[in-house]
Amino acid sequence: MPEILLHRDSEINNLASIMVPALRQETPSNVFIYGKTGTGKTAVTKFVGREIVKKGEETGKKVNFIYINCEVVDTQYRLLQNITNHFISEWAERIPFTGWPTDEVYSKLIKLIDKTGGVAIIVLDEVDKLKGDEALYNLSRINTDLKNAKLSIVGISNDLKFTEFLDPRVKSSLGEENMIFPPYDAGELQDILKQRVGIALKSGVIDNDVVPLCSALAAQEHGDARRALDLLRMSAEIAERAKSPRITKKYVRLAQNKIEIDRVVEVVRTLPTQSKLILLSVILQDEHNKKTATTGAITTGEVYEIYKGLCKKIRMDSLTQRRVADLISELDMLGIITARVISKGRYGRTRDIRVSSSTGDIINILQEDDVFKELASYKIRGQTRLI
DNA sequence: CTTCCACGGGAACACTGGGGTG
DNA sequence: CACCCCAGTGTTCCCGTGGAAG
Numbered sequence: 079m080p081e082i083l084l085h086r087d088s089e090i091n092n093l094a095s096i097m098v099p100a101l102r103q104e105t106p107s108n109v110f111i112y113g114k115t116g117t118g119k120t121a122v123t124k125f126v127g128r129e130i131v132k133k134g135e136e137t138g139k140k141v142n143f144i145y146i147n148c149e150v151v152d153t154q155y156r157l158l159q160n161i162t163n164h165f166i167s168e169w170a171e172r173i174p175f176t177g178w179p180t181d182e183v184y185s186k187l188i189k190l191i192d193k194t195g196g197v198a199i200i201v202l203d204e205v206d207k208l209k210g211d212e213a214l215y216n217l218s219r220i221n222t223d224l225k226n227a228k229l230s231i232v233g234i235s236n237d238l239k240f241t242e243f244l245d246p247r248v249k250s251s252l253g254e255e256n257m258i259f260p261p262y263d264a265g266e267l268q269d270i271l272k273q274r275v276g277i278a279l280k281s282g283v284i285d286n287d288v289v290p291l292c293s294a295l296a297a298q299e300h301g302d303a304r305r306a307l308d309l310l311r312m313s314a315e316i317a318e319r320a321k322s323p324r325i326t327k328k329y330v331r332l333a334q335n336k337i338e339i340d341r342v343v344e345v346v347r348t349l350p351t352q353s354k355l356i357l358l359s360v361i362l363q364d365e366h367n368k369k370t371a372t373t374g375a376i377t378t379g380e381v382y383e384i385y386k387g388l389c390k391k392i393r394m395d396s397l398t399q400r401r402v403a404d405l406i407s408e409l410d411m412l413g414i415i416t417a418r419v420i421s422k423g424r425y426g427r428t429r430d431i432r433v434s435s436s437t438g439d440i441i442n443i444l445q446e447d448d449v450f451k452e453l454a455s456y457k458i459r460g461q462t463r464l465i
Numbered sequence: 466c467t468t469c470c471a472c473g474g475g476a477a478c479a480c481t482g483g484g485g486t487g
Numbered sequence: 488c489a490c491c492c493c494a495g496t497g498t499t500c501c502c503g504t505g506g507a508a509g
Contacts, residue, residue, distance in 0.1 A: 155494055177484030179493055209495095378471060398499055403472065419472065423508030426470025 080273055083125060085266040086118050089259060093126045096255050097230075100141050100197040101133055105221065105228040108252045112238050113259025116302030119234050122259075123201055130199070140196025147203045154213035158183040161200060165190040184216060192226040205233040206240045211248055218251040261301025267293035270303055271310055279314065284325045288313065291330050309333055342435050345412050346443045352397060353405050354444055359384040360406075360415055361437045377428040378403055392449060406431065414440070 099106045113119045127143040134141035144164050151160050159173045162183055166172050191198055220229055233252055241249050271289045296306035312333035317325045359381045382399050389396035410417040417429040444450050
């Protein structure tokens with residue numbers, strides 16, 4: 079991770095100029111930062127935060143910089159608990175992760191911030207993952223309860239439409255300033271990659287067309303720098319493992335494949351058992367359809383029937399169809415299957431479900447789970463539904 | 466225009482892991 | 488120790504609804 083962030087100078091300056099009142103112990107405006115994944119939002123924010131804290135220490139002004147990722151800390155209670163614990167050094171006095179009423183955590187937080195004094199900057203990364211806007215509302219009005227200290231909030235989101243569905247009060251108080259991080263274009267991505275190549279690789283081991291290819295591929299995916307870097311790293315790793323003296327375009331293609339497969343493997347492996355069962359049901363029905371030369375579409379009803387069969391076989395309680403429908407859309411969002419809602423007119427509404435990657439691989443991963451060993455030979459008995 | 470089936474939102478509930486108090 | 492409080496999560500129950508075939 080290099081010290082210098084390329085092509086983000088204007089963003090850094092912008093954010094710094096918004097934050098700089100903190101060094102005069104005044105409240106900086108609350109900021110909303112938008113931008114697709116891998117456009118440097120987090121890196122820029124953390125960088126500016128570090129700088130401000132450093133400057134603050136030099137000049138004797140107290141600035142607290144708190145970074146929280148809302149994908150991990152996604153409820154009102156845990157958010158308040160997390161922030162509060164930032165101000166507590168003693169392990170014994172930390173707030174437990176469950177048990178207290180929320181408003182008690184809230185008032186403890188206020189007391190602590192006031193005692194600490196100075197300016198606190200709270201960064202909420204991936205704010206859109208935060209459940210319910212009550213948490214944001216409470217945070218935004220916290221300043222009115224503070225006497226000694228100031229607090230400002232930086233919200234980071236990759237969803238441009240996020241604020242549209244927000245409580246208008248929260249929207250106005252949090253969105254005092256807005257920043258949009260544009261995606262990197264292919265040229266900028268090349269610069270970033272070259273910078274890393276210089277640090278990480280011996281000179282002359284990389285073909286000239288590798289960096290442009292990685293950049294181009296990542297630029298297609300809305301200019302995601304992280305993706306470009308992953309691609310490069312993976313290419314290098316594969317080339318090394320293959321004992322190739324050079325990194326060539328061939329390895330970039332291999333890396334691209336591997337990244338996709340790794341993603342699916344990881345997601346499937348960490349799925350809860352019920353979801354795994356449902357996924358297996360989809361695959362079984364898919365194979366059944368292939369054998370009987372039925373057209374590709376699988377419906378929720380079919381999946382549910384098979385799923386119930388599977389549950390019975392391993393003597394496990396089965397969920398309701400309502401819940402299964404939810405789990406199917408989760409699998410869809412994870413990109414393991416695609417499930418499109420279609421209407422079959424007289425025959426009602428359903429989802430058109432397809433498996434998106436190779437079923438063989440998925441079945442192999444599923445079999446790692448003990449529960450699935452005895453299902454290896456499961457066959458669909460007869461037609462589950464007349465078409 | 467009807468009809469039908471699953472979609473999908475919301476309420477209600479059970480359960481978990483923790484708290485405090487008498 | 489018994490008892491009740493609290494937030495959060497996963498689930499079930501209930502029900503209005505979309506939309507094209509018939």
